Amino acid sequence: MLSLKDLSYLVALDELGHFGKAAQACYVSQPTLSGQLKKLQIQLGVELIEKGSKKVILTHVGQEIAQRAKAMVLQANELEAFARASKKPLTGRLRLAIIPSLAPYLMAKTGACVNALLPDLTIELHELETHELLRQLRSGEIDAGILVLPQPQAGLRHLSLWQEPLWLGVGHGHPWAQKVQVTQSQLAGAELILLKEGHCLADQAQQLCQLKSQSQAFRGASLETLRYMVSAGNGATIVPQLSMDAWISHGEQNITYIPIVSPKQAREIGFLARSGSAYWPCVEALHGAMAKVLPKNAVDTQTVPLVI
Amino acid sequence: MLSLKDLSYLVALDELGHFGKAAQACYVSQPTLSGQLKKLQIQLGVELIEKGSKKVILTHVGQEIAQRAKAMVLQANELEAFARASKKPLTGRLRLAIIPSLAPYLMAKTGACVNALLPDLTIELHELETHELLRQLRSGEIDAGILVLPQPQAGLRHLSLWQEPLWLGVGHGHPWAQKVQVTQSQLAGAELILLKEGHCLADQAQQLCQLKSQSQAFRGASLETLRYMVSAGNGATIVPQLSMDAWISHGEQNITYIPIVSPKQAREIGFLARSGSAYWPCVEALHGAMAKVLPKNAVDTQTVPLVI
DNA sequence: TAACATTATCGGCAATGCCTATTAAAAAAT
């Protein structure tokens, strides 16, 4: 019968492309790894490693098998994690990623409550943009993510947390500074300072204003950058509510926040984890803890469908 | 690291509920199985087997783990099958299930062609109703199925084969025996002889005629039964085209076939297999071979959406 | 309690996985 260990050797070799390094990554000697892979090839009756070529490359079949093997190794790890977790629920180390436009503000707001309710859960926090977050989630590098929920996808499970309203933040010198509200149609073509491409908030804002990416001259690396730019002059940007709250409570005086109406704008924040993740109970507990602290806004908010 | 072998022991014990039988199924001695399971429990640090109870029952955690283990063992088998298949494509033993209202007629029509085009593929044919077919497909007892395609589902891959037209078959004594066509609205509430519940054709026919299951007095076990009942008197039933063709060419004289129009009625026949199945190339080849022989009917056929 | 069925334990054997040391081969550098 196949051995998971051998399969993991193949996965390592596929990823590192080097017998020695693969062996090191698997904590075995190079001859061991070589030998076991040879055994695996005989078991399967197939050439897995391209021979004759200069570099270590898997054959076509080998790559397909490595891919399947990777999935199996991941499942094995999750099975072990599940067993561990079942001994002491809501403990352990949760590798959690949050998108940058949310991370600092969300943690500031909910961190204390989470720690109080889940004292035995260590959260290893990562800040990742949506695309990389999804990749790492699927490959098992992280256990869960908090992000603007994308379309449901096979193998991933989600849990909606909050419809976060979006505001228009303008500097005091901006022509709209006195406005009480703006409609979506008024926003069309407006000149906004946005985050760099890759941030889902930038995508959503662009979509909202029907802008092409080309038309944007200034791109901030973080919401805090946008804050300084808007605060300093006559710029405008789209601000999610949590960051707005944070700025206000930190004494930001130079930005006016204008509600966007017709329709109200919001983004759907939620959790995402692998379907089989052992940490799902933790995710649910986190969800409960965070929901306690987040404002419960009116339900009539309409989200702009966001395709990622 | 976990061993697939040990996991398979757990799966066997879960399914057979008996150490001796499980050991036998795994081709090892009972002490071996006992010992390895004990080792597994220590590895995972969890009680897997309910102790103190009379019967062998897995703990709650044990069942969850057995379920995950089963999925992994299945994947291991498919990985091996894939390796085997990659050596000699389009060979081996394909365990194929076909729904009863299709099986005999489809095989009669396409069997020869399939054997000619895929001489090295042994097809192990099963006749299963939709529900059981799906279960066996998911659990790995069969590799592929030909059926009326249900909604797409995670983990399964499909390949549409044919829109099979549905006809109304009536006995010569039936009031409609002289009709040239019937519309769907005329069928509403009509008294039909149908297959037993569980057959998807019966479901579709019921839906088509807006009947409740209660209202049906006679239920045939197979299409051939329906044939005799209709042929003998003044009954009527819904007949898929392939069986109609077969009956005609076998000299059935006492049934009139009336087209159903507004809209035309058909059912979507197709292949279904696990997403990761090593036999997918075989399925594609089968599809090609069968499509050659099946009539290419007009594309304007509208299928009745069928939820299973 | 006796008879039976089922699971756990023991001792020993064979196979496996692993290591270090070494050799062979391929790349890179001179």
Added chain:
DNA sequence: ATTTTTTAATAGGCATTGCCGATAATGTTA
């Protein structure tokens, strides 16, 4: 072209593991 260096394959030996049969312990049933 030759040497040096890097990298993979092979060889020999040790420790562990998985396996078996025999047997003991346990639980079930009559």
